[in-house]
Amino acid sequence: MSARRLAVLLGPRRSGVPAYTWLADSIRQLVADGRLLHGTRLPSERELLGQLQLSRTTVTRAYGVLRDRGYARAVRGSGTVVQVPGGPVAGGGEPLELASLQPVGADVVDLTCAAPAAPPGLNRAYAWAVERMPSFIAAAGYFPLGVPELREAIAQRYADRGVPTDPDQIIVTTGALAGLAAVYRALLSRAEPAVVESPSYPNSVRALAHSGARVVPAPLVSDDLEGLSGVIRRSSARMMLAMPDFHNPTGHVWSDDERARVAAMWRAGGVTGVVDETMIDTWLDEPIEARPMAAYAPGCVTVGSAAKTFWAGLRIGWVRAPHALVGAIARARLTMDLGAPVLEQLAVARLMDTQGGLSEESRQRLRASRRVLLELADRCPGWQAETPTGGLSLWWHLPSERSSALVAAAERRGVLLAPGSLFAVDGRGLERWIRTPYALDEVSLQRAVGGIADAWADVTAPSHFAVKN
Amino acid sequence: MSARRLAVLLGPRRSGVPAYTWLADSIRQLVADGRLLHGTRLPSERELLGQLQLSRTTVTRAYGVLRDRGYARAVRGSGTVVQVPGGPVAGGGEPLELASLQPVGADVVDLTCAAPAAPPGLNRAYAWAVERMPSFIAAAGYFPLGVPELREAIAQRYADRGVPTDPDQIIVTTGALAGLAAVYRALLSRAEPAVVESPSYPNSVRALAHSGARVVPAPLVSDDLEGLSGVIRRSSARMMLAMPDFHNPTGHVWSDDERARVAAMWRAGGVTGVVDETMIDTWLDEPIEARPMAAYAPGCVTVGSAAKTFWAGLRIGWVRAPHALVGAIARARLTMDLGAPVLEQLAVARLMDTQGGLSEESRQRLRASRRVLLELADRCPGWQAETPTGGLSLWWHLPSERSSALVAAAERRGVLLAPGSLFAVDGRGLERWIRTPYALDEVSLQRAVGGIADAWADVTAPSHFAVKN
Numbered sequence: 001m002s003a004r005r006l007a008v009l010l011g012p013r014r015s016g017v018p019a020y021t022w023l024a025d026s027i028r029q030l031v032a033d034g035r036l037l038h039g040t041r042l043p044s045e046r047e048l049l050g051q052l053q054l055s056r057t058t059v060t061r062a063y064g065v066l067r068d069r070g071y072a073r074a075v076r077g078s079g080t081v082v083q084v085p086g087g088p089v090a091g092g093g094e095p096l097e098l099a100s101l102q103p104v105g106a107d108v109v110d111l112t113c114a115a116p117a118a119p120p121g122l123n124r125a126y127a128w129a130v131e132r133m134p135s136f137i138a139a140a141g142y143f144p145l146g147v148p149e150l151r152e153a154i155a156q157r158y159a160d161r162g163v164p165t166d167p168d169q170i171i172v173t174t175g176a177l178a179g180l181a182a183v184y185r186a187l188l189s190r191a192e193p194a195v196v197e198s199p200s201y202p203n204s205v206r207a208l209a210h211s212g213a214r215v216v217p218a219p220l221v222s223d224d225l226e227g228l229s230g231v232i233r234r235s236s237a238r239m240m241l242a243m244p245d246f247h248n249p250t251g252h253v254w255s256d257d258e259r260a261r262v263a264a265m266w267r268a269g270g271v272t273g274v275v276d277e278t279m280i281d282t283w284l285d286e287p288i289e290a291r292p293m294a295a296y297a298p299g300c301v302t303v304g305s306a307a308k309t310f311w312a313g314l315r316i317g318w319v320r321a322p323h324a325l326v327g328a329i330a331r332a333r334l335t336m337d338l339g340a341p342v343l344e345q346l347a348v349a350r351l352m353d354t355q356g357g358l359s360e361e362s363r364q365r366l367r368a369s370r371r372v373l374l375e376l377a378d379r380c381p382g383w384q385a386e387t388p389t390g391g392l393s394l395w396w397h398l399p400s401e402r403s404s405a406l407v408a409a410a411e412r413r414g415v416l417l418a419p420g421s422l423f424a425v426d427g428r429g430l431e432r433w434i435r436t437p438y439a440l441d442e443v444s445l446q447r448a449v450g451g452i453a454d455a456w457a458d459v460t461a462p463s464h465f466a467v468k469n
Numbered sequence: 470m471s472a473r474r475l476a477v478l479l480g481p482r483r484s485g486v487p488a489y490t491w492l493a494d495s496i497r498q499l500v501a502d503g504r505l506l507h508g509t510r511l512p513s514e515r516e517l518l519g520q521l522q523l524s525r526t527t528v529t530r531a532y533g534v535l536r537d538r539g540y541a542r543a544v545r546g547s548g549t550v551v552q553v554p555g556g557p558v559a560g561g562g563e564p565l566e567l568a569s570l571q572p573v574g575a576d577v578v579d580l581t582c583a584a585p586a587a588p589p590g591l592n593r594a595y596a597w598a599v600e601r602m603p604s605f606i607a608a609a610g611y612f613p614l615g616v617p618e619l620r621e622a623i624a625q626r627y628a629d630r631g632v633p634t635d636p637d638q639i640i641v642t643t644g645a646l647a648g649l650a651a652v653y654r655a656l657l658s659r660a661e662p663a664v665v666e667s668p669s670y671p672n673s674v675r676a677l678a679h680s681g682a683r684v685v686p687a688p689l690v691s692d693d694l695e696g697l698s699g700v701i702r703r704s705s706a707r708m709m710l711a712m713p714d715f716h717n718p719t720g721h722v723w724s725d726d727e728r729a730r731v732a733a734m735w736r737a738g739g740v741t742g743v744v745d746e747t748m749i750d751t752w753l754d755e756p757i758e759a760r761p762m763a764a765y766a767p768g769c770v771t772v773g774s775a776a777k778t779f780w781a782g783l784r785i786g787w788v789r790a791p792h793a794l795v796g797a798i799a800r801a802r803l804t805m806d807l808g809a810p811v812l813e814q815l816a817v818a819r820l821m822d823t824q825g826g827l828s829e830e831s832r833q834r835l836r837a838s839r840r841v842l843l844e845l846a847d848r849c850p851g852w853q854a855e856t857p858t859g860g861l862s863l864w865w866h867l868p869s870e871r872s873s874a875l876v877a878a879a880e881r882r883g884v885l886l887a888p889g890s891l892f893a894v895d896g897r898g899l900e901r902w903i904r905t906p907y908a909l910d911e912v913s914l915q916r917a918v919g920g921i922a923d924a925w926a927d928v929t930a931p932s933h934f935a936v937k938n
Contacts, residue, residue, distance in 0.1 A: 031603055032602075032603040034603075034606050037607070038607040084603045084604045085603070085604060086604055088604060088605075088607035088608040089604045089605050089607075089608060089617075113609050113611070115609040115610070115611065116609065117606060117608060117609065118606030118607075118610065122602075122606055123599060123602055123603070123606065126599045126602065126812060127596075127599055130592060130595045130596055130599060133501075133591075133592055133595065134500055134501040134553045134554070134592070135553045135554060135556070135557060135558045136557075136558050136782060137503050137586060137587030137591055137592065137782065138503075138506070138507040138553045138557035138558075138586050138587075139557040139586060140582050140584040140585065140586065140781050140782070140908070141780050141781045141782020141783070142582065142584065142781050142782070143782075147558075174643045174647075174784070174806050174809070174810075175806050175807055175808075177803075177804075177805070177806055177807050178643075178805060178806040181804065181805045181806070185679060190659070190681075203803065203804075203807065206803070206804050207804040207805065209804075210654060210801070210804035211804070212659075311610055312609050312610045312611050312807075313605060313609070313610020313611070313612075313810060313811040313812075314610070314810055315643070315806070315807070315808060315809060315810040316810075332679070334646075334672065334675070335646075335650065335672075335675050335676040335678075335679035335680075336646070336647060336650045336676065336805055336806075337642075337643045337644050337646055337647040337650070337784070337805075337806070338644055338646050338672065338781075338784070339644075340643070340784060341643075341782060341783055341784040341785075341810055341813045342782040343595060343782075343812065343813065344810045344812065344813065439609070
């Protein structure tokens with residue numbers, strides 16, 4: 001980070017405390033608030049003192065205080081680097097498989113997870129929510145449908161996007177997956193067929209299967225709309241799980257026309273669309289032009305989440321349902337949990353109020369990360385991916401069926417990947433595909449690109465064939 | 470509250486600010502921290518100025534500031550009464566039925582809910598957790614098994630109670646019910662019989678039924694252990710849901726001998742005991758002497774919760790399972806939600822560290838509330854209840870089969886109750902029983918006692934018979 005940029009973030013010098021205390025405290029605040037990321041190189045002492053008109057002693061002392069308190073460390077050849085005390089604590093990433101439930105080592109880059117670090121401002125939202133808690137701790141704290149102000153904020157977001165919504169249509173859940181699980185339990189009978197595009201986000205599909213449904217794979221809407229129509233007709237399915245806004249893993253966005261045609265299909269087939277909008281805010285170039293799916297299919301159930309817009313560690317999601325379905329979904333939900341925590345709901349309401357959606361700062365970070373990962377096209381001969389306009393992942397087409405072999409080789413090179421087959425709804429195939437999320441920071445992703453390129457060289461080297469065949 | 474007690478809570482006068490600012494701020498802090506409860510009468514200005522050696526102007530001004538900011542209000546005949554700004558925000562209580570999902574009016578006493586307001590210190594634990602967040606927001610924030618320090622704190626609690634436990638045996642969930650739902654999904658096949666004592670906590674039983682099990686009611690362990698044994702044998706059940714520590718609604722505690730005999734029954738029948746320990750910390754007179762059920766039945770699965778020990782609005786529970794079952798339960802859990810929020814987990818870890826269990830202050834409040842509710846024995850002829858030694862509820866035996874009629878009459882008198890039949894595992898009978906939780910404050914419960922006594926008079930009045938028969 002340049003001294004100039006840091007000076008802007010620091011703002012005017014606070015009087016009443018020694019200059020070094022102000023400087024150290026302010027940098028610590030920027031780290032706590034997520035504005036200075038773990039791993040960021042601080043400007044050299046000389047650059048900073050020139051910029052801020054401070055004495056060298058002041059800057060040296062402030063950097064010393066930060067190092068003593070664990071907010072910075074000296075790195076040979078890189079000067080002073082920001083860190084969070086003790087290093088970031090990751091829980092093993094978005095749990096695609098049980099294997100990934102254990103925390104990974106610090107030297108490993110975990111690309112099984114398509115969720116970013118928290119945006120600037122999260123800790124301020126938490127602190128704000130703590131201030132609001134006295135009204136809530138005076139009662140039992142159960143909000144099985146959600147805290148009213150969050151339900152209102154979510155309803156308002158839908159209204160702003162062209163789908164008028166009554167707060168009574170919103171049920172706050174502990175993440176999008178909990179919302180999906182409640183919807184499945186409410187609307188599906190045992191062994192009932194439910195259609196899902198393949199590939200899809202594996203946790204949602206697994207939840208569908210465990211709820212007792214018979215999962216029927218269909219082609220992607222953007223690939224073969226006629227094929228989907230046929231699958232719906234032949235399966236007699238009454239439910240379809242869809243992800244029209246930055247589909248995970250492909251990043252596809254349904255056009256206005258595709259939305260209208262799928263809505264017509266659902267109407268004709270008596271199908272309840274269950275629409276996962278988790279990624280809707282993750283646009284990097286421009287917002288999605290089409291309206292949310294509920295504008296085309298008023299009978300559909302929508303599931304949303306704060307995980308990608310704000311932070312996955314908040315564990316807040318929601319269901320938006322037609323009035324007629326809200327009661328059944330709320331009842332089903334009460335057999336799985338009794339409500340989301342009050343404090344997290346207040347923090348999300350605050351973030352919606354103050355930031356609206358994904359912050360421009362987060363978008364800039366994600367664009368930079370996407371740029372780094374796109375270098376794989378140059379480093380790995382034959383790899384092809386469309387540049388996604390949002391959705392946190394690149395979905396690569398490989399020149400040969402080596403997705404699983406690549407995953408194994410990449411792990412030896414210190415990069416964790418999920419194989420293409422994991423996204424196949426029937427768990428088979430997709431050996432020509434690999435997903436690489438760009439949710440991590442540039443520095444980690446540069447290491448990942450190196451590791452993946454080396455791993456790809458490993459699996460395509462003539463000696464590898466010799467061993468394998 | 471006496472001026473003396475308030476003076477102790479206030480502590481020494483802080484210098485550097487005007488006296489009225491110190492006084493108003495300190496009282497506001499006590500409210501925010503749950504030490505001064507909503508509805509508490511403050512000492513008169515004269516009493517307080519005598520105790521604190523402050524001028525009358527100071528006290529008057531401080532009370533004025535508190536009123537202006539919404540932390541107090543003048544009540545005719547009662548002087549100045551503490552309030553949380555805007556009044557307590559309740560979400561409709563512990564959701565026993567969908568009817569109770571809507572917030573109740575301020576003039577209604579909701580006795581459908583057996584969960585208390587938060588203990589003193591909760592907001593400090595939240596603030597402490599916010600300070601710890603920088604390490605966590607630097608990563609994606611998914612902890613599908615739980616944040617390590619909370620898993621360790623929970624394991625330590627079991628160890629302290631005589632059940633050595635590895636943190637790897639703990640899965641943190643979003644409340645006890647989410648833990649039960651995951652256990653059911655992991656361990657039960659479709660239509661498999663599962664035994665439950667009747668009466669029992671209805672949400673757990675409903676979750677069991679929705680998971681696809683066939684629910685088989687059994688007599689209470691404390692009533693008829695032989696009968697339970699027969700039900701297990703005849704049903705060929707492979708699972709039994711149990712609540713040996715302050716059973717909800719009866720308040721029963723299994724003795725050492727009963728635990729040993731049930732454990733032997735489970736072993737002999739190949740039954741996995743699923744033990745709900747939600748209430749274990751709510752002892753009012755002395756701690757439970759017997760060890761936790763896992764000490765007797767090492768193969769059992771235990772589900773615990775922070776809801777009654779600390780606060781239900783935290784939404785943190787956990788599963789303790791034998792090593793061999795942890796993987797299956799974790800996998801099942803990932804089809805229902807991807808983890809509990811980081812901040813709430815840190816707050817609970819902090820509360821366990823600083824308070825251990827239920828605070829002595831909370832126990833005192835609950836003892837006072839229990840005393841108020843026991844007055845029902847004098848007010849309602851023929852009502853009988855054992856004085857429970859913990860568990861948050863009185864379970865009354867009525868002299869006639871009028872539980873449902875009482876519930877309807879009480880609602881007209883401004884008191885919400887759950888009928889005995891709600892706790893019947895098969896949903897029938899128990900018309901001679903009513904549960905009255907003592908989780909609310911004394912003042913609310915005094916109103917409730919009056920309302921219930923009047924309602925009972927309503928349903929037992931000769932005219933009532935005339936109308937009904």
